[in-house]
Amino acid sequence: METQNNEQVLDADQARFPIHLHNSTKADNVHAYVTGTDLQRGTLFFLRADGKTPHYPENPSSPGTPLAHDCAIKLGKPGSTTQVTIPHLDSARVYFVVRKLHFTLNPGDSGPALIQPSPTDSKNRDVNWGIAEFTWDLERLYANVSFIDFVGLPVALALESTSGSTQHVSGLPADGVATVCKKLEHVSSNHGDWAKLVMKSKQGDYLRAIGPGNGMVLHPKLFNGYYEKYVDNVWQKYQDTALLVNIPGPGKLSGHVRNGELNVGGESFAKPSTSDIFSCDGGPFTLAPNAPAKRKAIFPRLCAGFNRSTLLDDHETPDPDGGQDYYKHAVTNHYAKIVHEVTQDGRGYAFPYDDVRQDGAKDQSGSVVSDHPELLTITVGGH
Structure with missing residues (x-):
């Protein structure tokens, strides 16, 4: 130098x-x-x-x-x-x-x-x-x-x-921030207080919308228990139905809930909390440095399934039908849904594993x- x-x-x-x-x-x-x-x-x-x-x-x-x-x-x-x-x-x-x-x-x-x-x-x-x-x-x-x-x-x-x-x-687009903020403000209060993700300037103009993880830091009680019932329903479904997790190499791994944990390909996952789901980093989604390659491939696909709320409507993740099935459930990551609606080509990381997709599906x-x-x-x- x-x-x-x-x-x-x-x-x-x-x-x-x-x-x-x-x-x-x-x-x-x-x-x-x-x-x-x-x-x-x-x-x-x-x-x-x-x-x-x-x-x-x-x-x-x-x-x-x-x-x-x-x-x-x-x-x-x-x-x-x-x-x-x-x-x-x-x-x-x-x-x-x-x-x-x-x-x-x-x-x-x-x-x-x-x-x-x-x-x-x-x-x-x-x-x-x-x-x-x-x-x-x-x-x-x-x-x-x-x-x-x-x-x-x-x-x-x-x-x-x-x-x-x-x-x-x-x-x-140039007016994208305001559009995202307005859409968050209009999400039904029955689906969580998403309006609290909106931040305005001192003059009252829309300044930004923060992700749900940041929202939970700023407002500690925000989204308390938001995904709880949805997770319970997922756990109930996969006691009797096989969850197929499609990962590179091995292909489709079969998973079932046994003794309160979801076991996929020999890797076990406890129920995630709302914070675990939004952050994709915590609880069962904590990535240990020495974690097996198989586990590193499985949990992003589970995170994506929860954020996009596809795990009850389809028994395979990533969802084989791609974006047309994402965010259809009332309990979903409405922030990610709205971001993809407003971006001009529907693309941009709205949660950490937004790159998860089936082969041939549109990149998000x-x-x-x-x-x-x-x-x-x-x-x-x-x-």
Whole structure:
């Protein structure tokens, strides 16, 4: 790593990849932040405000230390495109925000740990922002639009490959946040208080909708027992009926409820709670580091079946009929349902395992991937 004018620059032999950031908002104060793990150095990475110079934060002495440098990349006026350049990055994000975001760091054993901005924390509570996620490693570029944490400033993707092909994820339309919020407010109160996922600005405008996991953090009693009866009915059904879980390799594994647990392919699962289902991470869906590969393949398909509420209507997961059977039950993940209704192509992660699907079914996850990427364009503001 070389240093010029007290700023770090990429080594001459370090790989570089271009990303175009297109501003389709009506605002001229939109900024972007690019961060991830530098795969060559194995350390936390930020791009500085010039969009090409790397910043590797020092390990802070105390938790919650603010990022030392302002790494906000100012986008051009509405309709303009700004190019940034990155090295190989893992678990990377591009944050788009009208005005600025606050980033803080915790000390770590091998370097600083980034505290990801939260849509519910006090510093970023009233800021209008959105994200795209990506990884560019030695084998491919993968990117996706995620709504797992919240629905905010609209983001779209276009990935061009050297072959000339282009993959698109359209994201939300310009008025998508307001549409999602209004739909959440109109879900019947008998199906849970989904309106509490709506967050408004100080002026009373729709600012964002948070995912049910964040909603349960902000409102601890929200969705208490929401899935309880549905889970009980699933457990009752599969005492006598076989649940078929279709996973890569072995194919369809048969499952039954025995002694209060669902046993699939030799792996047992206790009843999940509502929080377990929305987060896909807790209770029977906790992923131990040494978990067998079979278990790692089974539980995402169970999580998807619960979030989409297909397990009572079909005895196979993923549902072989695909999206036409998703979210039909009154007890379902209405947030995910509404997100897919409002996005322009129905795509974008609305819960952690939204990529689960039968072979040939439409992808719901909002991802693009290429082994030979040439250019990634991320559009903010909807179009």
